[in-house]
Amino acid sequence: MTKKKGFALTMVVLLLMVAALAGCSGGSSSSDGSKELTFMFRGGTDEQKAYKDVIKKFEEEHPGVKVKMVVTAADQYATKLRAAITGNNLPDIFYFAPGDLKAYVNSGVLKDLTPYIEKSKDINLDNIWKYGVDLYRYDGKMAGQGNIYGMPKDLGPFALGYNKTMFEKAGVPLPDKDKPYTWDEFIKVNQELTKDTNGDGKPDQYGTGFNVQWALQAFVWSNGADWLDESKTKVTIDDPKFAEALQFFADMQNKYKITPGIEQSQTLDTYQRWMKGEMAFFPVGPWDMSTFEKLPFEYDLLPFPTGSTGKPATWIGSLGIGVSSKTKYPDEAVELVNYLTTSKEGMKQLVDAKVQIPNLLDMADEWVKDTKTKPNNKQEFIDIVKDYGRALPGNYTYNAEWYDIFFTDIQPVLDGKITAADYVKQEQPKMQKLLDKAVEQEKKSQK
């Protein structure tokens, strides 16, 4: 009996040793005595290359600091990060979504950067988008105010692009960037541009092809509706204004036939159609600029068409760069974050690589004036950030489950099988239930 116990004990001790070893977190000294930081991020190939170059420069300017980069595929990034947190194996520096800010702060994952930023001579918060910095502020109750737990990697204003060459070829007057289309005008222009060019009876040039998950917001907001109320605790999709916008969105395919039909509506498809020059309008984010530079046609930006409010609307995406609360080298880690987000040298390289808009206000002014690079109307990106862009609804809540389910269930509306009015009625209670759960979870995590 005792022997058995002894054996079991040995096992347990071994187990604990292994567990302890596996639990070592990032921030190790490399063999040559320099300080090694791990940086986990994601992005397209052009973006990765740009970031690698910037980090190389950082290493040159900071002898004794080495940065180990961990790149993951975009759709797996969040999962990998969660797994790293659960496994107590967090990189020193990493991207995180603004929607996760509260959860990560409440559970002590993120380091409070405020003292480092206040101390630093290089950072002038007045020269960075206030919207961007505020996304990463949290005072323990409300996001948007309080201490800073991350710096915006960039801001991603989601603008509407159009194929200028196609307009000219079709003899359709070019859109006015200062006077957005109304919904009716938008449909009319799209119908003029949806064409069967090779005479096989099916259109092979379309007006547009929006992905509902990323483009519906523009229509809903511009019609004066939203997913959430002011308090961010009530789902408001059962508003008739909301249903009207959703119905309009679905009608673009079913009634007005200006977008590829049900069987062609995959996102990949519409993106490729746009790239091939077979689509008049398509949303453009700053991250697309390097890819779209090589498009076989001229494109430019304009505001999304306006609903009943008469004002265009769209969202601004963002990713924050945060520092692990367990990092061994907080000073160096914060230094790197600042280099990537606020330093002139770092920002210049990233902007030149055409993967983002500048974080720095003065640099943005210069950038807008530069007409040598596409798109011409870069001002639109800046207008979205300054004037009318908003955060995605899922960002406000502890988790985005309630928001995601809206898009999971939406296919029948897009296919014209049920009306938007029926859909919002059926979906609201379901979403409310999940939102209530998220609110409850948030309360629990605060204590």
Add this chain to the structure above:
Amino acid sequence: MITKSNLYRKEKIYGYLFILPPILGLLIFTLFPFVYSLYGSFTDWDGLGQMNFIGLDNFKDLFSDELFYKSMYNTLFLMLGIPIGLVLALLLALGLNRKIPGTTTFRVIYYIPVISSLAAVSIMWNWAYNGDYGLVNQFLELFGIKGPNWLMDKDTVKPALILMTVWKGLGYTMLLYLAALQSVSRSYYEAAELDGASGFQMFRNITWPMVKPVTFFLVVTNIIGGSQIFTEMNIMTPTGGPEYSSASIVFYIWDKAFKNLQMGYASAMAMILGIFIFIVTLIQFKMNEKSSFDGD
């Protein structure tokens, strides 16, 4: 006496040493996570912070969770591919067991999907199923059939996934059947032939019973594997498909645990899934015992 006991003890130590690596592996990678997850299922753990014990609340919530039932149903539905795969593989194996030229080539062809990466295969099928330019619909067009957009329609997404999993597993199942068929002694068939048995009679009374252990093994492993299906839908329908109609139970667990900060709830589901697999496997073993071939 003393020396003998010493020798015995030494041997015992060596014995333990030899079994130490697998036992350690079992403890670290199986038992420890299992116990951790079991405990987690009774907490409101969000995967980040503290674990608060909340008793059976997670399990209670599960019973009124529409998506839990839906993903459970999807998982069971996808298992329709198991009998289809078994029948097809057995037929193929019977065909390839004959001495006709070219069988080796066919065996290789059928086995290629098995050794291919599941992720790569999923991406390939993703293209094949595209409603607009996909291979599947182009093929159907030859017969004048207008194919649906397979992965975007809730009625076709599950059959599409079944077709793919059957295709992927066919080579493996076929190979096992082929091995089983080849171990059946020729003498049984010769004896049956002498007795004037027809081809079907020979199959029913000799081949089928002789490959039964393999069928049993395949059914058990396929059901266990089928309950845990994940990669295919994660790549082909990353949001769980239209109206969540292709989300498997493991997909839902992953969704809750890593996307929606509900690790405790996900653990509870994992426990239910574990119990389900255990019971189903137990039933199969019992059934196999009862009907097993008493000959020899």
